[in-house]
Amino acid sequence: xxxxxxxxxxxxxxxxxxxxxxxxxxxxxxxxxxxxxxxxxxxxxxxxxxxxxxxxxxxxxxxxxxxxxxxxxxxxxxxxxxxxxxxxxxxxxxxxxxxxxxxxxxxxxxxxxxxxxxxxxxxxxxxxxxxxxxxxxxxxxxxxxxxxxxxxxxxxxxxxxxxxxxxxxxxxxxxxxxxxxxxxxxxxxxxxxxxxxxxxxxxxxxxxxxxxxxxxxxxxxxxxxxxxxxxxxxxxxxxxxxxxxxxxxxxxxxxxxxxxxxxxxxxxxxxxxxxxxxxxxxxxxxxxxxxxxxxxxxxxxxxxxxxxxxxxxxxxxxx
Amino acid sequence: xxxxxxxxxxxxxxxxxxxxxxxxxxxxxxxxxxxxxxxxxxxxxxxxxxxxxxxxxxxxxxxxxxxxxxxxxxxxxxxxxxxxxxxxxx
Numbered sequence: 001x002x003x004x005x006x007x008x009x010x011x012x013x014x015x016x017x018x019x020x021x022x023x024x025x026x027x028x029x030x031x032x033x034x035x036x037x038x039x040x041x042x043x044x045x046x047x048x049x050x051x052x053x054x055x056x057x058x059x060x061x062x063x064x065x066x067x068x069x070x071x072x073x074x075x076x077x078x079x080x081x082x083x084x085x086x087x088x089x090x091x092x093x094x095x096x097x098x099x100x101x102x103x104x105x106x107x108x109x110x111x112x113x114x115x116x117x118x119x120x121x122x123x124x125x126x127x128x129x130x131x132x133x134x135x136x137x138x139x140x141x142x143x144x145x146x147x148x149x150x151x152x153x154x155x156x157x158x159x160x161x162x163x164x165x166x167x168x169x170x171x172x173x174x175x176x177x178x179x180x181x182x183x184x185x186x187x188x189x190x191x192x193x194x195x196x197x198x199x200x201x202x203x204x205x206x207x208x209x210x211x212x213x214x215x216x217x218x219x220x221x222x223x224x225x226x227x228x229x230x231x232x233x234x235x236x237x238x239x240x241x242x243x244x245x246x247x248x249x250x251x252x253x254x255x256x257x258x259x260x261x262x263x264x265x266x267x268x269x270x271x272x273x274x275x276x277x278x279x280x281x282x283x284x285x286x287x288x289x290x291x292x293x294x295x296x297x298x299x300x301x302x303x304x305x306x307x308x309x310x311x312x313x314x315x316x317x318x319x
Numbered sequence: 320x321x322x323x324x325x326x327x328x329x330x331x332x333x334x335x336x337x338x339x340x341x342x343x344x345x346x347x348x349x350x351x352x353x354x355x356x357x358x359x360x361x362x363x364x365x366x367x368x369x370x371x372x373x374x375x376x377x378x379x380x381x382x383x384x385x386x387x388x389x390x391x392x393x394x395x396x397x398x399x400x401x402x403x404x405x406x407x408x409x
Binding site: 240247270 | 331333335344353
């Protein structure tokens with residue numbers, strides 16, 4: 001019996017990704033047509049693993065892990081290249097996709113010896129700017145306003161990184177931004193026609209303007225904290241503060257720790273050369289949203305970004 | 320720890336190199352450490368198992384001083400690394 005391929009291969013982080021499950025958030029593979037797939041996802045059975053919490057990654061060795069999602073199913077990941085997906089029959093396709101481009105991709109990255117950040121990442125003037133922070137810090141809303149201002153999203157969740165010639169490069173992952181309905185209202189974006197990202201929660205996929213397949217130089221990591229503040233500026237983080245902000249931004253810190261402890265030298269190195277690190281306090285709602293987006297644009301346009309050592313003011317808008 | 324002890328770096332850390340110095344994070348201790356150039360030099364020198372007296376001899380030669388001068392500081396530094404589970408000592 002021959003398998004019928006219903007959809008093309010995708011480009012995931014520059015890898016050729018063959019998947020039996022369609023993935024809307026990825027561009028179609030446009031590289032060498034003779035290149036064999038770098039990553040392959042097939043449907044199959046994955047043994048049950050008892051876990052607590054909605055999503056878990058259980059690492060059983062340097063080359064084997066299982067992602068267990070209460071809502072999406074179980075996904076075994078081998079050697080950074082093979083995925084067996086045991087999808088729940090009632091799973092929302094968007095949720096399955098989010099799991100594949102979230103914890104499954106994160107696991108693949110670590111298995112391949114690549115450190116990954118948890119961030120919404122936007123490209124401004126050819127430079128990738130990673131917005132990171134705990135859940136509710138406002139990274140998606142800020143990313144959405146930057147997208148609305150014409151910038152491209154290259155990652156919604158997992159941002160695999162690699163180093164080359166003393167620079168850090170960001171690989172594009174999920175290129176749909178998951179956004180709460182409330183945040184869409186805040187930025188004046190209609191929910192009509194947007195795909196649901198969740199059956200229960202009021203979340204939607206906001207697609208990027210133009211999907212990309214290439215790596216982008218990572219110029220800055222901005223760690224967002226929720227707070228009302230008089231400290232209204234992008235504050236450079238250096239030394240231990242820089243390291244601490246990067247560590248906080250790791251995608252699933254426990255995975256990074258496990259792979260580091262298993263001997264992955266690449267995962268242990270969080271130097272991120274060429275990346276400037278800042279923190280920024282983000283008030284709730286629309287407050288300072290446009291102003292902070294403009295400040296990030298100004299930051300991206302700075303020639304000597306890695307050497308900025310003075311705070312960059314977020315100017316109040318003229319009303 | 321003795322001069323005859325053998326020390327080696329554990330996998331139990333993250334490291335960031337920046338401008339010749341380094342920030343090391345001990346995973347088990349959950350602490351960050353800022354190393355100057357000499358500290359970082361030692362950190363790199365113990366990537367593979369090495370006896371403390373050999374390490375001290377190498378450092379003394381490289382920095383044009385004597386092992387008597389270097390040994391106390393190196394032992395103090397290595398003990399600090401050991402307390403934070405950054406190295407194994409045999």
